[in-house]
Amino acid sequence: MSDVTAPVAAAALRPGAWGFRLSVAFCAAGVVVLAASVAAVLVRGVGVWGNNIPHVWGFDLIGYAWWIGIANAASLFAAILVLRRHGLRTAVNRFAEAAALAAILAAAFYPILHLGRAELFLWTLPYPSYTGLWPQFGSPLVWDFWGIMSHVVVTSLFWFIGLIPDLATMRDAAATRGRIGAARAYGLLALGWRGSVAHWHRHQAAYRLVAAMVLPLLLWAQTVVALEFATTLVPGWHQARLPLHVVVTGLPSGLGVVLALAAVLRHALSLQRFVDREDMNLLAQLTATAGLVAALAYAHELLVGFAEEDPTTRAALSARVLGPGAPAYWGAVALSAALPQLLWSGWARRRTLVLVAVGTLAAAGVWLDRWSLVVDGLLRDHLVGIGPAYSPSLAEWGLLGGTLALFALVLLLFGRLVPAVSMYETRHEESEAEMEEEER
Amino acid sequence: MSHPPPFGQMAEFAEADALTEAVRAARAAGWRHLEAYSPYPIPEAAEALGVSAAPVGYIALAAGAFGAALAAGTAWYISVHLYPVNVGGRPLNAWPTFMPTTYLVAILWACAAALIGMLALNGLPRLSHPAFFARGFHRASADRFFLLLSSDDPLYEPEGTAQFLRGLSPLRVSEVRSA
Numbered sequence: 001m002s003d004v005t006a007p008v009a010a011a012a013l014r015p016g017a018w019g020f021r022l023s024v025a026f027c028a029a030g031v032v033v034l035a036a037s038v039a040a041v042l043v044r045g046v047g048v049w050g051n052n053i054p055h056v057w058g059f060d061l062i063g064y065a066w067w068i069g070i071a072n073a074a075s076l077f078a079a080i081l082v083l084r085r086h087g088l089r090t091a092v093n094r095f096a097e098a099a100a101l102a103a104i105l106a107a108a109f110y111p112i113l114h115l116g117r118a119e120l121f122l123w124t125l126p127y128p129s130y131t132g133l134w135p136q137f138g139s140p141l142v143w144d145f146w147g148i149m150s151h152v153v154v155t156s157l158f159w160f161i162g163l164i165p166d167l168a169t170m171r172d173a174a175a176t177r178g179r180i181g182a183a184r185a186y187g188l189l190a191l192g193w194r195g196s197v198a199h200w201h202r203h204q205a206a207y208r209l210v211a212a213m214v215l216p217l218l219l220w221a222q223t224v225v226a227l228e229f230a231t232t233l234v235p236g237w238h239q240a241r242l243p244l245h246v247v248v249t250g251l252p253s254g255l256g257v258v259l260a261l262a263a264v265l266r267h268a269l270s271l272q273r274f275v276d277r278e279d280m281n282l283l284a285q286l287t288a289t290a291g292l293v294a295a296l297a298y299a300h301e302l303l304v305g306f307a308e309e310d311p312t313t314r315a316a317l318s319a320r321v322l323g324p325g326a327p328a329y330w331g332a333v334a335l336s337a338a339l340p341q342l343l344w345s346g347w348a349r350r351r352t353l354v355l356v357a358v359g360t361l362a363a364a365g366v367w368l369d370r371w372s373l374v375v376d377g378l379l380r381d382h383l384v385g386i387g388p389a390y391s392p393s394l395a396e397w398g399l400l401g402g403t404l405a406l407f408a409l410v411l412l413l414f415g416r417l418v419p420a421v422s423m424y425e426t427r428h429e430e431s432e433a434e435m436e437e438e439e440r
Numbered sequence: 441m442s443h444p445p446p447f448g449q450m451a452e453f454a455e456a457d458a459l460t461e462a463v464r465a466a467r468a469a470g471w472r473h474l475e476a477y478s479p480y481p482i483p484e485a486a487e488a489l490g491v492s493a494a495p496v497g498y499i500a501l502a503a504g505a506f507g508a509a510l511a512a513g514t515a516w517y518i519s520v521h522l523y524p525v526n527v528g529g530r531p532l533n534a535w536p537t538f539m540p541t542t543y544l545v546a547i548l549w550a551c552a553a554a555l556i557g558m559l560a561l562n563g564l565p566r567l568s569h570p571a572f573f574a575r576g577f578h579r580a581s582a583d584r585f586f587l588l589l590s591s592d593d594p595l596y597e598p599e600g601t602a603q604f605l606r607g608l609s610p611l612r613v614s615e616v617r618s619a
Contacts (some may be wrong), residue, residue: 005582006582014460040573045548058605087518087563089457096553126514126518130502132523133523134522134523135518136523137515137537137538138516138519138527138534138538138543139521142541143540143541143544146540146541146544146545146548147540147544150544150545150547150548151550153548153551153552154547154548154551154552157552157555158551159554161555165581168581169479169581169582171581172578172579172580172581172582173582174576175578175579181549190563191559191565191566192567192568192569193564194477194562194571194572195478195483195580195581196475196476196477196562197459197463197475197476197477197478197482197485197489197491198475198476198489198491198562199564200478200480200481201480201483201486201491201493202481202485202491202493202495202558202561202562203558204481204493204561205493205495205496205497205558206493206500206554206555206557206558209496209497209500210551210555213500213550213551213554214551216543216547217547217551220540220544224540228500233458253531255518255579281517288571289561300614313599313605316545324515329478380497383551414519424479424480424481425480426480427479427583428480429454429478431480
């Protein structure tokens with residue numbers, strides 16, 4: 001029996017093609033834009049943004065909630081695959097985890113920068129300082145700090161621990177090809193993994209245990225973001241259903257991004273054998289289902305908002321849904337809930353371009369929903385008049401574009417330098433399939 | 441020049457089942473110091489070796505409980521003693537509002553402890569291990585299965601051990617140096 005996963009290791013050790021180099025150069029240029037946008041905020045202050053009163057939150061919170069939604073749905077998906085021992089996980093859970101990690105990196109920029117004086121973010125940590133100031137644990141902003149911290153640490157550990165055995169494979173594959181430098185680098189990261197059966201046993205126990213604990217953590221991280229809105233007295237935000245709404249409508253973004261990534265990687269790295277048509281079908285149908293669930297959340301929002309709420313809240317919702325906020329609201333419904341329904345058709349699921357387009361647009365639709373919530377949620381307040389309107393500045397667009405480039409760059413490098421699919425799980429699965437065939 | 445004593449004898453197999461059978465045979469013959477290597481998890485072989493993963497769970501549970509106590513205690517001490525803020529006469533010890541951070545920090549500690557504890561129980565990270573001296577061992581991370589009988593075991597004797605391993609019909613048996 002030769003190693004079935006040799007092509008995966010080879011893909012990571014092959015020098016990059018021109019397409020890859022071009023993409024990296026393009027994304028690196030985007031990261032330069034990100035650096036400039038961040039520098040502008042740090043040097044000049046949040047005045048370079050379009051934020052004002054009442055729009056104290058703009059792109060900063062839209063971007064944060066959006067990226068966290070992508071990260072959540074992607075790691076939720078990866079964790080569920082690990083727990084279900086589903087065949088699909090061998091192929092897509094590795095880059096679903098990587099996408100989650102990259103999305104959290106992108107998300108982490110926003111809450112720090114939106115503080116205004118970013119260097120003082122330390123004040124959210126409980127530590128004895130000369131000011132005698134301590135964080136208030138009753139505040140959702142403090143919960144949010146711990147939420148994003150736990151999310152970053154746990155997701156990175158989860159991804160890295162799953163990767164260790166494959167790094168050991170990369171070490172040995174590089175050494176066999178005489179690439180001593182690469183073998184040393186992979187070897188250090190593999191932490192001396194030698195494939196001991198006893199080690200595997202504990203590794204799998206820890207991996208599945210963490211997958212089980214990631215689920216409640218994710219739901220909570222997104223809930224806390226929504227609670228920051230729900231605890232204000234703004235009529236459009238002060239709603240008990242907001243946490244559920246934000247968690248559920250976030251699902252199409254993460255699944256859409258994983259779907260688009262799977263379609264791209266399958267072709268770019270010739271992984272058709274490891275991510276087969278069945279896998280793509282299932283992933284596409286999951287995205288369509290997430291769209292349906294999001295549609296239910298939108299319907300619930302309209303039903304509760306118009307039938308049960310008081311006149312002030314009704315006026316706020318009406319401005320979002322039927323007034324000046326209508327393009328963003330219905331754009332979100334169309335892109336993140338309606339468009340994914342296209343994926344029920346087998347014809348659409350077989351077209352890579354359709355999958356990439358629907359996945360990306362679903363994520364864009366969720367961004368529009370966050371805009372509708374953060375910006376258009378303030379169209380009507382308790383006062384008669386409210387304004388001026390919010391309009392994002394160049395520095396904010398630079399931040400959005402820059403974090404997108406950072407996300408893409410991190411994923412490009414992951415796709416190149418570490419095995420894009422989990423090699424040990426693929427081996428395991430193939431050996432089981434062989435055994436089943438022998439029994440027949 | 442004196443040679444250090446060998447680390448043990450290594451047998452190489454092509455199939456996972458052969459390795460599991462070999463582990464069972466070695467355990468039945470009374471071997472206690474042995475290690476098996478494979479490119480993917482084999483729960484049956486781990487069972488035959490008598491390995492339990494339960495300590496990983498206990499470590500996670502203990503760390504989670506400690507993290508929860510730490511977070512809740514910190515929130516309580518800060519809110520009641522270090523920086524009390526009177527918000528409309530609400531009680532200082534508003535413990536329900538401390539629960540979100542308690543919950544998050546408990547999961548953070550449990551996850552980190554499960555993963556770091558797993559590495560510690562496995563004796564990782566380490567820079568080197570004599571098993572890597574074995575011939576063809578680079579395939580243990582790809583498509584081959586290995587069984588090592590350690591020279592620490594009282595049953596170990598160079599000739600007899602090699603003969604025992606050959607009886608398990610491996611692809612090859614080789615002596616592994618310890619340094």
